[in-house]
Every structure is written in C-alpha cells, then in structure tokens.
Amino acid sequence: MLIELKAVNKYYQNGDQQFHVLQDINLKIDQGEFLSIMGPSGAGKTSLINLIGLIDRQYTGDYYFNGESYQQANDNVLARIRNRSVGFVFQNFKLIANNTILENVELPLLYGGLSKRAARPIVEQALVRVGLADSSHKLPSELSGGQQQRVAIARALVHQPKFIIADEPTGALDTKTSAEIMQIFRDLNQREGTTIVLVTHDPQVSLYGDRLIKILDGAIIADEPVKEGSHAIQ
Ligand SMILES: Nc1ncnc2c1ncn2[C@@H]1O[C@H](COP(=O)(O)OP(=O)(O)OP(=O)(O)O)[C@@H](O)[C@H]1O
Ligand SMILES: [Mg+2]
Known part of the structure; x- marks a missing residue:
C-alpha cells in the first residue's frame, strides 16, 4: 500500500x-x-492532493505514506521525502521563465545536492523521455503550452518518483495536446509502474486512468474502476 x-x-x-x-x-x-x-x-481536490503529496500536514486522522506517518516529521525530513518520492505537475506548468529548459529540469537535482555535471545525463534522459531532446537551450516562452507541460513532466521525473501528482495538467491545453500529454502519463504508468494521482475537470481525461473518485463538498462520493471498454483511445 x-x-x-x-x-x-x-x-x-x-x-x-x-x-x-x-x-x-x-x-x-x-x-x-x-x-x-x-x-x-471548490470541492477540495487540491486540498486533498496537497495532503497526499506531503505538502500539507494540517489535518486530523491518519495518513500513511509507504507505511509511515509524517505528520510529526520536521520540515527538512518532509522536504527530503517529498523531493525523493513525489513528482508534481500543475495546470500552469510553473516553469522558471528566465531559466532554460535544461536549467528548469536540472533544478530539483541541484537542490538534491548533485553537481551540474552529474545531473546532465539524467536531465537529458528525462527530456528524451518526453520528446524534447532538442529544446534544452530554449526558454519556456519559446515553447508551446504542450511542450512546456512536457518540460514540467521531465522535471517531475528526474528523481524517478514513486508517484506523480498532477493537478489539472491539461487544464490549459487544447484537446489534441491534452491527449498527447495524457499518453505520456499513461506510458509512465503502464511501462514504468509509476503511480499517478491526477485531478481533472475533463471526463475524457479521467478515462486514461484505471480508477476514478468523485469529490463533492470535501467528501468522496464515488470510487469506481474505469471500465475496460471506456478507456480513452490510444
Ligand atoms: N488556504 C486556504 N484558506 C482558506 N480556505 C481555503 C484555502 N485553500 C482553499 N480554501 C477553500 O477550500 C475549498 C476547497 O479548495 P480547493 O482548492 O481544495 O478546491 P478544488 O476542488 O481544488 O477547486 P478547483 O477545481 O477550483 O481547483 C474552497 O472553498 C476554497 O475556497
Ligand atoms: Mg484545485
């Protein structure tokens, strides 16, 4: 679990x-x-995933991540576990505008104590993984929305996270680009076994997953498998 x-x-x-x-x-x-x-x-989706992603500890009840409770852990311990275990992807990409793609993706590795030299092959591999090997020296503003989201996914991948939390990752993208981004998530899940927790307003996007929960007024009102036949077309 x-x-x-x-x-x-x-x-x-x-x-x-x-x-x-x-x-x-x-x-x-x-x-x-x-x-x-x-x-x-306003239903509480972001509040829930911030808690799951070890960003927020202001709650009552029990939360076990990999069998451990971090509610009493100090901020440094929590940040280390989070940095190592969780990759975050957001609707608005959250890239640093005046850093190159390469610099954006290497940042979590440098925070983690790696030298630029040691980080380089990991960054290159992550950019290949999302189909952006040739863009490493561009700035985010020189890329399309879909490409920027690919960079954000590459940045989330450098620590080989156990799981990825994505808060409306296709919310700012057109339908075709959304499908491309969702295919990357699906590949990560199916080929590498990465656990994915994804918030979306788009029923079509929810079909890429294998389980769907619905939240209303802060409570889970449905928790169902996505039926085999209704999976999004690949
Ligand atoms: N820091 C905060 N302080 C006080 N109230 C908050 C805070 N953050 C969120 N809320 C309130 O909690 C409720 C749930 O917010 P949350 O961001 O979790 O919703 P959401 O389901 O992610 O909504 P959306 O789909 O718009 O992103 C909202 O009514 C919001 O106004
Ligand atoms: Mg939200």
Missing part, C-alpha cells in the same frame, strides 16, 4: 469561521495505480 488515509479531516480557519474542507476521507492507493479525481470547483 503506497498511500493510506484513514478518517482524515481538514479545516481552514477564516477569521473566526471554520471551514470543513475535507470530510472523513478514507482512501487507499496501491503502488502502480492510476487514479483520477473529479469534482466541482
């Missing part, structure tokens, strides 16, 4: 008001699963 949440609740404090954003979440995710999360805006 890679991820296990037991009776997890989360509240945001707004002045003297408490907002119950995650309500009694019980969720298990095995290594190698590809899970999609859908739900209306």
Whole structure:
C-alpha cells in the first residue's frame, strides 16, 4: 500500500469561521495505480492532493505514506521525502521563465545536492523521455503550452518518483495536446509502474486512468474502476 488515509479531516480557519474542507476521507492507493479525481470547483481536490503529496500536514486522522506517518516529521525530513518520492505537475506548468529548459529540469537535482555535471545525463534522459531532446537551450516562452507541460513532466521525473501528482495538467491545453500529454502519463504508468494521482475537470481525461473518485463538498462520493471498454483511445 503506497498511500493510506484513514478518517482524515481538514479545516481552514477564516477569521473566526471554520471551514470543513475535507470530510472523513478514507482512501487507499496501491503502488502502480492510476487514479483520477473529479469534482466541482471548490470541492477540495487540491486540498486533498496537497495532503497526499506531503505538502500539507494540517489535518486530523491518519495518513500513511509507504507505511509511515509524517505528520510529526520536521520540515527538512518532509522536504527530503517529498523531493525523493513525489513528482508534481500543475495546470500552469510553473516553469522558471528566465531559466532554460535544461536549467528548469536540472533544478530539483541541484537542490538534491548533485553537481551540474552529474545531473546532465539524467536531465537529458528525462527530456528524451518526453520528446524534447532538442529544446534544452530554449526558454519556456519559446515553447508551446504542450511542450512546456512536457518540460514540467521531465522535471517531475528526474528523481524517478514513486508517484506523480498532477493537478489539472491539461487544464490549459487544447484537446489534441491534452491527449498527447495524457499518453505520456499513461506510458509512465503502464511501462514504468509509476503511480499517478491526477485531478481533472475533463471526463475524457479521467478515462486514461484505471480508477476514478468523485469529490463533492470535501467528501468522496464515488470510487469506481474505469471500465475496460471506456478507456480513452490510444
Ligand atoms: N488556504 C486556504 N484558506 C482558506 N480556505 C481555503 C484555502 N485553500 C482553499 N480554501 C477553500 O477550500 C475549498 C476547497 O479548495 P480547493 O482548492 O481544495 O478546491 P478544488 O476542488 O481544488 O477547486 P478547483 O477545481 O477550483 O481547483 C474552497 O472553498 C476554497 O475556497
Ligand atoms: Mg484545485
């Protein structure tokens, strides 16, 4: 079991008001699963994956990542585990605008203590993996949205993460480009066994996964396998 949440609740404090954003979440995710999360805006999807991705520890209940609870861990321990284990991909790519593609992708490795020289072959391999081997010296602004998202995926891959968390990774992309990006996620899941947790508003995108949960008002209201026949066309 890679991820296990037991009776997890989360509240945001707004002045003297408490907002119950995650309500009694019980969720298990095995290594190698590809899970999609859908739900209306404000339902708590980002709050849930920030918790799963070891970004947020402000919750009650239990969360075990690889059998360990990190709720009491100090920030350095948490950052190290996160850096090593989780790759993040966001809707708006979050690339550094005045760094080249190569510099963007190597950054997590340099943070992790590698020299530029040691990082180089890992960066090149990640860029090949997403089909961008020739763009390493360009700036993000010189690439299309889909290419920028490929760079973000390459950056998420350099530590060979156990799992990838993607928060609406196709939200800013057209249908054709979305399909290309989803094919990369599907390949990673099927060929390399990378666990993927993906938030999307697009029912078509959710079909690339093999399990779909629906969230409403902070609670899981459905948790179902994606039927074999309904998988997105490859
Ligand atoms: N830091 C915060 N402080 C207070 N309230 C917050 C905070 N972050 C989010 N919220 C509130 O919690 C609720 C859930 O937010 P969250 O970002 O998890 O929703 P979401 O499902 O990801 O929505 P979207 O689809 O729009 O991204 C929203 O009502 C939001 O306003
Ligand atoms: Mg969100």
